[in-house]
Amino acid sequence: MDGHYLNNAATTWPKPECVAEAMRSFLVRGGANSSRGSSSERDMKTMNLVLDCRIKLAEFFGGYDSDPMLVTFTANITESINVVLRGFLKPGMRAITTSMEHNAVMRPLRALEGKGVGVKVVMCDSEGRLDPSELERELSGTKYDLMVMSHASNVCGTVQPLEDAAELCAKFGVPLVADTAQTAGVLPLSASGLGLSALCFTGHKGLMGPQGTGGIIWEPEFASRVEPLITGGTGSYSHLEYQPEDMPDKFESGTPNLPGIAGLSAALDWVKSTGLARIAGRERELGERLLSGLLRMKGVTLSGKRNMNGRMSVFPLNADWADNGTLADRLSRSGYETRPGLHCAPSAHRTLGTFPQGALRVSPGYFTTESEIDGFLEELGSL
Numbered sequence: 001m002d003g004h005y006l007n008n009a010a011t012t013w014p015k016p017e018c019v020a021e022a023m024r025s026f027l028v029r030g031g032a033n034s035s036r037g038s039s040s041e042r043d044m045k046t047m048n049l050v051l052d053c054r055i056k057l058a059e060f061f062g063g064y065d066s067d068p069m070l071v072t073f074t075a076n077i078t079e080s081i082n083v084v085l086r087g088f089l090k091p092g093m094r095a096i097t098t099s100m101e102h103n104a105v106m107r108p109l110r111a112l113e114g115k116g117v118g119v120k121v122v123m124c125d126s127e128g129r130l131d132p133s134e135l136e137r138e139l140s141g142t143k144y145d146l147m148v149m150s151h152a153s154n155v156c157g158t159v160q161p162l163e164d165a166a167e168l169c170a171k172f173g174v175p176l177v178a179d180t181a182q183t184a185g186v187l188p189l190s191a192s193g194l195g196l197s198a199l200c201f202t203g204h205k206g207l208m209g210p211q212g213t214g215g216i217i218w219e220p221e222f223a224s225r226v227e228p229l230i231t232g233g234t235g236s237y238s239h240l241e242y243q244p245e246d247m248p249d250k251f252e253s254g255t256p257n258l259p260g261i262a263g264l265s266a267a268l269d270w271v272k273s274t275g276l277a278r279i280a281g282r283e284r285e286l287g288e289r290l291l292s293g294l295l296r297m298k299g300v301t302l303s304g305k306r307n308m309n310g311r312m313s314v315f316p317l318n319a320d321w322a323d324n325g326t327l328a329d330r331l332s333r334s335g336y337e338t339r340p341g342l343h344c345a346p347s348a349h350r351t352l353g354t355f356p357q358g359a360l361r362v363s364p365g366y367f368t369t370e371s372e373i374d375g376f377l378e379e380l381g382s383l
């Protein structure tokens with residue numbers, strides 16, 4: 001398909017060729033269910049495919065003891081976050097988060113608030129960054145049962161001081177849950193290195209996998225304190241009418257997205273062989289080119305950071321000459337694909353001062369070319 005895809009913060013595109021090939025191969029040549037057959041070659045192949053992907057994820061995300069059993073597959077990070085928050089937080093508990101969160105965090109928290117969970121939102125600065133000393137002040141004054149925060153903003157790309165937050169959470173004994181939607185596959189991450197209670201990921205962004213994949217990397221003691229959101233058949237303990245406590249079955253009822261797992265597994269191989277440093281370096285180069293062009297453009301207001309330090313290549317802008325919805329529409333007519341509006345993150349836009357109008361979000365990816373960046377800048381300037 002023609003077009004200049006600059007909406008990689010929503011989902012990365014194109015995917016590496018090997019992803020579609022692996023999915024096709026599963027559907028055409030494999031196709032058995034997982035743990036729900038016999039010991040036929042087909043059944044064993046599927047079981048190995050799933051285990052293999054768990055092993056890769058546990059290693060990639062620095063899982064505790066690299067244990068593949070502490071990896072849960074979900075359909076996306078929204079499900080991952082819901083599994084963790086709704087399974088752990090009970091009425092009377094208190095949760096803390098930041099003002100830069102996506103609704104994947106905010107909506108479950110607000111729903112839980114309606115059921116008696118206390119929710120505190122720490123305000124970030126005008127570039128969307130959490131100030132660790134603000135967090136420390138809050139944690140030292142009130143006892144919280146859980147903290148949840150994104151590693152980077154899907155609106156302005158600001159990377160949060162996750163290491164500082166992890167240290168503070170460890171100091172005050174608060175389990176920390178990370179939303180890595182915008183950084184997984186680009187920045188290095190280690191669940192055990194950071195001491196995270198749960199690292200939530202989505203497969204279809206920086207990990208380059210297909211939509212419909214995601215998961216959780218658990219700290220084992222925390223996982224034992226979380227109730228499963230969904231219960232049902234696991235292909236194991238079929239004599240029991242109660243959900244098994246064993247991992248990974250506890251949080252994985254129903255047939256998983258097996259073609260998706262095949263694609264994600266191939267995508268992880270691609271990310272590993274390409275290397276995070278190369279991926280991040282490429283995204284930074286493109287970001288620098290786009291940012292310097294936008295900063296030179298008269299009548300364009302950029303929100304968030306105005307340099308490339310501590311950020312992802314995600315740029316929210318408004319222009320004097322048209323609202324961001326009109327800009328996106330006009331740009332798409334000449335093939336430039338972006339995303340206007342509020343990006344499922346009203347609180348983040350409030351923090352950046354772009355609520356309620358939102359912004360035009362431009363997010364190049366690993367496969368974007370320099371000429372697409374230049375073409376976009378020229379097109380935006382000529383609208």
Ligand SMILES: Cc1ncc(COP(=O)(O)O)c(C=O)c1O
Pocket residue numbers: 009010076077078079102104150152153154179181182202203
């Ligand atoms: C920071 C952040 N969290 C959560 C999500 C939700 O991701 P998904 O739709 O894959 O569940 C997104 C998607 O844009 C995101 O950027």
